[in-house]
Amino acid sequence: MTQPTVGPRPSVFKRIMPQLVILAVALALNVAVFPEFFHIDFRNGRLFGNLIDVLNRGAPVALLCIGMTLVIATKGIDLSVGAVMAIAGAVAAATVVDGHSWGTALLAALLAGGLCGLWNGFLVAVLRIQPIVATLVLMVAGRGIAQLVTEGKILTFDNAGLINLGAGTIAGAPTPILIWLALGALVTFGVRRTALGMLIEAIGINERSSRLAGINSRVLLVCVYLVSGLCAALAGVIVAADIKGADANNAGLWLELDAILAVVIGGNSLLGGRFSIVASLLGALIIQSINSVILLSGLPPEFNLVIKALLILGILVIQSPRIGNYIYMLRASGPQPQPDPLVRQRPEKEAAQ
Amino acid sequence: MTFKTTLLASAIAIAPVAAFAADMTIGFSQIGSESGWRAAETTVTKQEAEKRGIDLKFADAQQKQENQIKAIRSFIAQGVDGILVAPVVATGWDEVLEEAADAEIPVVLLDRTIDADESLYLTAVTSDLVHEGRVAGEWLVNEMNGADCRIVELQGTTGSSPAIDRKNGFEQGIAGHGNLEIVRSQTGDFTRAQGKVVMESFLKAEGGENICALYAHNDDMAVGAIQAIKEAGLKPGEDIKIVAIDAVPDAHKAIAAGEMNATIELTPNMAGPALDALEAYLASGAMPAKWIQTESKLFTSADDNEAIFNMKKDLGY
Amino acid sequence: MTNISTSDRPVLHARGISKFFPGTIALDDVELRLMPGEVHALLGENGAGKSTLIKCLTGAYRRDAGVIMLDGTEVEPASTADSQRLGIGTVYQEVNLLPNLTVAENLFLGRQPMRGGFIARKRMNAEARAVLQDYGLEIDPAEPLTAYSVAIQQVIAIARAVEMSGKVLILDEPTASLDHDEVQLLFGVIRKLKKRGLSIVFITHFLDQVFDISDRATILRNGRVIGECVLAEVTQHDVVTMMLGRQLEARVKARDVGVAGKTLVEVEDLGKRGMIAPFSLDIREGEVVGLAGLLGSGRTETANLIFGVVPADQGKIMLRGQEIGVTNPRDAVAHRFALCPEDRKVDGIVGDLSVRDNIILALQARQGWMRPIPRAKVQEIAESYVRALDIRLASLDMPIRLLSGGNQQKALLARWLATNPDFLILDEPTRGIDVGAHAEIIALIEQLRADGMALLVASSELEELVAYSTRVIVLRDRKQVRELAGDEITPDNIINAIATEEVA
Structure with missing residues (x-):
């Protein structure tokens, strides 16, 4: 019914091209340090290989960056996602330890994450506190809340259903991979097939103008923080399920920074506006590929942070506006692109006057 | 000052009387509750105090030295008989310890030492991190009994002293045994999640069948790694021998289930030896050694891990 | 237009100055001639290009075209410091001196008298005292700047600019935050400097002050020079006319405002404390109501209040006889209101x-x-x-x-x-746009009116208002002062309504 019959949409492929190239380079680096990187076999009823690990281990950051992309598109930031992960993991673990089913635990965790998101949204949209400050509150307090839930220890559980969410497989594929792929598709579809995406971008670019155009920016802002909280809750459940325990001290620690980095590597501006969830997800995979290079290289761990920093610095430099301009200039000296049909069809002045 | 001295003198005078211990008040400034082990240490310290009929005044510093100094000052003001401190950092203690010395209140350091004149504290009760690593190494040497073994190592947080010392200790333990070789060593940040992630990469990079043993700097990482090994279709504890340090309840559980082979205890009971030393000093003025090393006990499948698990699980780990 | 009697060569002569910003032409072929020993007022509504011109002259902006001649030689100031060295000093409304330093230090900052590598403080204070006496100030230069009032600080800033530059002094709204006596103190200084042969560019919104102190004026509108005049030869009315413009006068003849239909929107006593006094107006279908008034008279505030951009704290809005609540733009849009705001960006x-x-x-x-x-x-x-x-x-x-x-x-x-929309509010629909688009938008407004839409148009372009308005409401000091209808609507009547007390 809503077939895009008229007018070429700016190509999605063109938008994510830089991220695809960088991901390809990152994967190539993996092959360089470990030639069998792409080897995948079927072992113990599950797909087994380094590429699967990248997809699987990238799940928490991938999930976080879905919500983070939307928040950043509104010119905001959500520093609390790591702490929300810890809360959600703790809540899920405590629920199954109490003897409830995994479904109940998942719902409880999502409820906790949703409440955290609403809290952030309330501070930002209603009280008008700057997002970085507003979400800092929960970033600091959230881990404490999680520790209260777990009573300061790693809350171990053995509920098979819950463990399946993090460590299980569906048709051989690790569940976390399927979860982030599904959620990424769902949210992308949700914002692009409704007008949400455009309205979010509008308030991120110019909230005053958007408000004057009749957009309910307050509700939209609360919504994006809510989505971010829910994504974080899901990530928290996965991480807890993966190790069969809720580790309030360490779950999601510093992952908010990785999520922000993924969004940035995805070419989304921290100043808000146009966003691409797909590009952010590629950013998450790029980060995980870099982690994989470090692990596979066998270098002493003292090099970890240096290598990661250098690779990310390289990526950001390549994406910087100045280098971008340079690449554009190089391209522009090639064959000229065809002008848009609209220009040629310019109609005569019409009877407006 | 003179009042204090009189008080102390009279206390010593009546020391042999059994009723004395019941009147003893000890202040304990704990770092916080950043890990399960720390929580267990707090629990055990309270238990030890109760066992001896000591009135324990507990202060949680929430990772801040200023809170610890504040707590120590308030202990001094309350005129406690002795102070236990688990110092959060190594420096900056001189002034407050001098105040304690002026008040003639003995101070015992738990679990970590500090950079200050030895005369400022009675003794320090700590484990020997290098020794722990060495015990792990020696266990593996015995276990392999000359067979070739390629070892992977999960280090603690890069640059932290437990990571450095436990690595060195293990290397000392296996030194001179050419059949043992550490083939991969990477940090797992002392966490279960990273332990699992890094073990996954070890299994792929080396091939699971080529790894004979895992040495993890703490049990949490080992527990994470066990899951990775299972997911790779191998049997932890059989296909890959696992030795780690800390002896947390989950490690005993894993050993009982045959998924782990050995763990070396970092005892949460630092307070026991500390209170022994304090009581002896207050009773008879007996000066303990400046460093009391806790036992680094090795637990293997030979022990009743099920029972130990049940005993330990409520300590707050 | 160039009826200047003096035949002297200008001290400062800027010709053909143009400056483009993305989407707008800020300055279009602007000329400014500053004669020796004159006070020259630079006039225009906000956005006319005054400050852009000053910034181009002092090197704060790079101009896109034009020549600047200083004493007959072409100069190319690359920065404000550079222009100071060349002889052009500038003093802004906000005194940009360092409040924590002493008066003398402020006066000599960057060129302190030195002795053996140290600042010769005594000598500096003595020199400062002497300099300030020339400006009629008997103050202790060793005191911190903040010990003195804004007016005195302003004079110190002028002294510093003159001592450092010495040829041309640009005063950008120096009187905006001064009271009457302080203004007189400042004018005393300006007159003294004028006698010393200094040339001064004076920018202000207060026309009284312009006529009080200035010899000639250059009037800018929409980035163009509208006229250069000797102030003794013109009235305030003339100046206001030039500032607000009457170039499209020919169109007035073609005024055809059609027949208005039923009343659509009635506003009763709508107001907000501290923003605009309560006002009432009604707008019918097929009618354009114009809002006229100088900058800051309340045009934009009126539009914003009706559209709910700022919620009113009293009064009500009726749509087709029914009271409606408009507390935010969303409400307004739901009732088929629309607002094109003044500040597009x-x-x-x-x-x-x-x-x-x-x-x-x-x-x-x-x-x-x-x-x-x-x-x-x-x-x-x-x-x-x-x-x-x-x-x-x-x-x-x-x-x-x-x-x-x-x-x-x-x-x-x-x-x-x-x-x-049923009701369209346009706030300055033609500001800062090129001539072609300008005419098209006016034609569109007329078309929409003919189609039966109700429009409220706020504009500082009087001829425009005259051309398309059915009625014109004149605002002054955030109050409605006059409503003009039918043949009363002429640029002169509007200007009279605006200027009667404004200029007096």
Whole structure:
């Protein structure tokens, strides 16, 4: 019914091209340090290989960056996602330890994450506190809340259903991979097939103008923080399920920074506006590929942070506006692109006057 | 000052009387509750105090030295008989310890030492991190009994002293045994999640069948790694021998289930030896050694891990 | 226009100065002639280009075209420091001295008298005292600057600028925060400097002060020089006329405002404390009500209050006889109101979104995010308005910020026309846009009126208002002072209503 019959949409492929190239380079680096990187076999009823690990281990950051992309598109930031992960993991673990089913635990965790998101949204949209400050509150307090839930220890559980969410497989594929792929598709579809995406971008670019155009920016802002909280809750459940325990001290620690980095590597501006969830997800995979290079290289761990920093610095430099301009200039000296049909069809002045 | 001295003198005078211990008040400034082990240490310290009929005044510093100094000052003001401190950092203690010395209140350091004149504290009760690593190494040497073994190592947080010392200790333990070789060593940040992630990469990079043993700097990482090994279709504890340090309840559980082979205890009971030393000093003025090393006990499948698990699980780990 | 009697060579002669910003022409071939020993007022409404011109002269901006001659030689100031060295000193409304230093230190900062590598403090204070006496100030230069009033600080700033530069002094709204006596103190200093042969450019919004102190004036409007005059030969009325413009006078003859229909919107005693006094007005279908008044008279505030941009704290709005609540723009849009704001960049366009998305924005916001407008329909709407309004663009996908000012304005009009409004409020619809787009927008307003829409148009372009308004409401000091209808609507009547007390 809503077939895009008229007018070429700016190509999605063109938008994510830089991220695809960088991901390809990152994967190539993996092959360089470990030639069998792409080897995948079927072992113990599950797909087994380094590429699967990248997809699987990238799940928490991938999930976080879905919500983070939307928040950043509104010119905001959500520093609390790591702490929300810890809360959600703790809540899920405590629920199954109490003897409830995994479904109940998942719902409880999502409820906790949703409440955290609403809290952030309330501070930002209603009280008008700057997002970085507003979400800092929960970033600091959230881990404490999680520790209260777990009573300061790693809350171990053995509920098979819950463990399946993090460590299980569906048709051989690790569940976390399927979860982030599904959620990424769902949210992308949700914002692009409704007008949400455009309205979010509008308030991120110019909230005053958007408000004057009749957009309910307050509700939209609360919504994006809510989505971010829910994504974080899901990530928290996965991480807890993966190790069969809720580790309030360490779950999601510093992952908010990785999520922000993924969004940035995805070419989304921290100043808000146009966003691409797909590009952010590629950013998450790029980060995980870099982690994989470090692990596979066998270098002493003292090099970890240096290598990661250098690779990310390289990526950001390549994406910087100045280098971008340079690449554009190089391209522009090639064959000229065809002008848009609209220009040629310019109609005569019409009877407006 | 003179009042204090009189008080102390009279206390010593009546020391042999059994009723004395019941009147003893000890202040304990704990770092916080950043890990399960720390929580267990707090629990055990309270238990030890109760066992001896000591009135324990507990202060949680929430990772801040200023809170610890504040707590120590308030202990001094309350005129406690002795102070236990688990110092959060190594420096900056001189002034407050001098105040304690002026008040003639003995101070015992738990679990970590500090950079200050030895005369400022009675003794320090700590484990020997290098020794722990060495015990792990020696266990593996015995276990392999000359067979070739390629070892992977999960280090603690890069640059932290437990990571450095436990690595060195293990290397000392296996030194001179050419059949043992550490083939991969990477940090797992002392966490279960990273332990699992890094073990996954070890299994792929080396091939699971080529790894004979895992040495993890703490049990949490080992527990994470066990899951990775299972997911790779191998049997932890059989296909890959696992030795780690800390002896947390989950490690005993894993050993009982045959998924782990050995763990070396970092005892949460630092307070026991500390209170022994304090009581002896207050009773008879007996000066303990400046460093009391806790036992680094090795637990293997030979022990009743099920029972130990049940005993330990409520300590707050 | 150039009836200047003196035959001297100008001290400062700027010719053909042009400055372009993306989407607008800030200065278009501007000429400024500053004679020796004269006080020259630079006049114009906000946005006319006064400060842009000053910034080009002092090197704060790079101009895009034009020549600056100082004492007959061409100069090229690259920065404000550079222009100071050349002899052009500038003093701004906000005193930009260092409050924590002493008066003497401020006066000599960067060129302190030195002895053996140290500042010769005694000598510096003595020299400062002597300099300040020339300006009629008997103050202790060793005191910190903050010990003295803003007016004295202003004089110190002038002294510093004159001592460092010495040829041309530019005073950018120096009196804005001074009271009457302080203004006189400052004028005393200016007269003294004038006697010393210094040439002074004086910028202010207060016409009384202009006539009090200045010899000649250059009047700017929309980035162009409207006239240069000897102030002794003109009246305040003439100056206001030039500032507000009467170039389209010919159109007035063609005034045809049609027949208004039923009353659509009635505003009763709507007001907000501290923003605008309560006002009432009613607007009928097929009618354009013009809002006239100088800058800051309350035009924009009136528009914003009706549209709910700022919620009113008293009064009510009736739509077709029914009272409606308008507490935010969403309410207004729901009642088919529309507002094209004055500040296009801040309140209008969503710069990085495509032209297509900008056009569809208000309609989509009204429909809600759950009901996206199908892409084909979006394309159809956007294309039809691009054609109807002749919006010049390379592609509907290009970000709207890349369009010129006039095309941005047309796209914003398209955004609101797409919502099919009953009541359209336009705030300065023709500000800062090129002549062609200007005429098209006026034609569009007339067309919409003929189609039966109710319009409220705030504009500082009087001829425009005269051309299309059915009625004109004149605002002064945030109050309605006069309503003109029918043949009363002439530029002269509007100016008289604005200027009667404003200028007195």
